[in-house]
Structures are given as C-alpha cells and as structure tokens.
Amino acid sequence: MKPDGAAGLKGDETNSNTQTMPQPRQYRLVLLGAPGVGKGTQAELLAERFGAYHLSTGDLFRAVKMSKDERELTPTMARALEYMNAGKLVPDETVLALVAEHAKDVPRGKGFLLDGFPRTVAQAEALENALEKHHVTLDAVLNYELPLPEIVARLSGRRTCPKCKRVYHIEARPPKREGICDDCGVELFQRDDDRPETIRVRMEAYEKNTAPLTDFYRRKGLLISISAGATPAVTFERTLEALGAVVERQAV
Ligand code: AMP
Numbered sequence: 001m002k003p004d005g006a007a008g009l010k011g012d013e014t015n016s017n018t019q020t021m022p023q024p025r026q027y028r029l030v031l032l033g034a035p036g037v038g039k040g041t042q043a044e045l046l047a048e049r050f051g052a053y054h055l056s057t058g059d060l061f062r063a064v065k066m067s068k069d070e071r072e073l074t075p076t077m078a079r080a081l082e083y084m085n086a087g088k089l090v091p092d093e094t095v096l097a098l099v100a101e102h103a104k105d106v107p108r109g110k111g112f113l114l115d116g117f118p119r120t121v122a123q124a125e126a127l128e129n130a131l132e133k134h135h136v137t138l139d140a141v142l143n144y145e146l147p148l149p150e151i152v153a154r155l156s157g158r159r160t161c162p163k164c165k166r167v168y169h170i171e172a173r174p175p176k177r178e179g180i181c182d183d184c185g186v187e188l189f190q191r192d193d194d195r196p197e198t199i200r201v202r203m204e205a206y207e208k209n210t211a212p213l214t215d216f217y218r219r220k221g222l223l224i225s226i227s228a229g230a231t232p233a234v235t236f237e238r239t240l241e242a243l244g245a246v247v248e249r250q251a252v
Helices: 016-020 039-050 059-065 075-085 092-103 123-133 147-155 196-210 213-220 231-251
Strands: 028-035 053-056 112-115 140-145 158-160 167-168 225-228
Touching: 028 213, 039 053, 039 092, 039 112, 039 140, 039 213, 039 231, 053 059, 053 092, 059 112, 075 092, 092 123, 092 140, 092 231, 123 213, 140 231, 147 158, 147 196, 196 213, 213 225, 225 231
Parallel strands: 028 112, 028 140, 053 112, 140 225
Antiparallel strands: 158 167
C-alpha cells in the first residue's frame, strides 16, 4: 500500500528533523501502553502534526462525568463511571457502544488515532470487524513501554487542568504557581483514578486485559514498541521515526 498523500499534515516542515520525518500522510493508528506512559500526550502531538482524528475513550468517559449531573446519567453510563472511578475497565459492551457513537465523527478518508481503545482482545476483535466492514486497515499499533516504578511515579504526581485539560506533573512539569494552571489560572485537580490505591487496580487491569493485546497485534505484524522513558518531545521523535519506517515498509 502506498502513502495516501499530503492532505491534513500540520507542523513545521522547516524543522531540522525533516530528514527523519515520515512522508506526509494520513495514519490510522492504535496507541497502546499502560496508564501513565504518556500515550495521551503522544496522541495529541500526532493529532496536531498530522491533523488526524483523536479518539480517547478515557477522555470520552471523563467528559460525560464532568458534564452531567449524576441523576442525568443512564444506568449503563452511571455503572461505567463507577468502574472508571475504581480504576477498573468499563465493560466491553459499554465501551463499544460509546466508540460506535463517536466513530461517525471520523471524517471519511482521514487518519485516526485510537488512544485507550482497544483495551481487551474482545474490543480489538470488534474493532477489526468494524474496520473490515469499511475496508479500512490499521497502519500500525504503537506500544509505549515504561518500567512499573516510573509509571507509578508519573501517575501519582499527575495534575490536570479541568478547563483546558493541560497535564502537569508536580515534579517533572510543575505549573508556575503551585496547583494552578499556567494558561487558565484555575485550580488543577488529581484524577480520582490517579490516586495511589486506584493506580494498583489500574495496573492489574492493564496486565490482565491489555498486555495480551501486544501479542494479538504482533502476530498481525502491526506492533511497534517505543520506549517512553524520555521527555515527551524525545518520545515523539522516536514515534515519528517509527512511522517513517512504516511508510518505507508499506512502499516496498
Ligand atoms: P484512560 O484515560 O485511557 O486511562 O482511561 C480512564 C479509564 O476509563 C480507565 O481506567 C477505564 O476505567 C475507562 N476506559 C477507558 N477506555 C476503556 C476501554 N477501552 N475499555 C475499558 N475501559 C476503558
């Protein structure tokens, strides 16, 4: 398969890294990785660079949680948010219904980035069936890797702006004024599921349900593992290099 063309590429093309940058194109990617590896940040950088549609199931659930009064929630969504607050995976059926609802928003022929979905083999199989139906194939599955102690340190220090969603870290990326967003001036919050007691549950859910997905996608020849131990900018460079290799592979 050849690259699709130049539509939708954003970013600074005069950048000194242009040589290593992949050809302009529309990527269809899944981003895998344990909570806290920074795949959400990479997804945002990729979406900005390539103009791709970014679908984060975690963000969708959090948006429902923030925007609705508890009494307005359907019983299914209320249960989903209970799972989320406890650090557990939301049942497949609920996740698949949510994704189906938002899949309609993906512009035809555009690239997309799936962040936090799929999270189980059943979800991956459902995704595969849905893509096949639309004659769409994935280009790659990027698997961000980080040792467990570093993941726990990243998650427990993470703070988020409720308004612009910017993510800080109390040590690695602190705001100028403690606890306050640099851009919005509002108070930062810690996600319920980033509290130490919930992190353990989330990591167990990841090991049990999501780690097997790496084998699933490796067997399909789609998996690319990327070390996420550096800064977001360095990890992004590694991601672009990996995508360059995908383009080369597809062009032969
Ligand atoms: P995230 O921001 O991707 O870490 O997602 C936050 C939480 O949302 C997870 O801990 C789950 O409770 C729920 N969630 C998000 N995506 C999925 C998914 N694909 N399957 C099951 N639960 C999910």
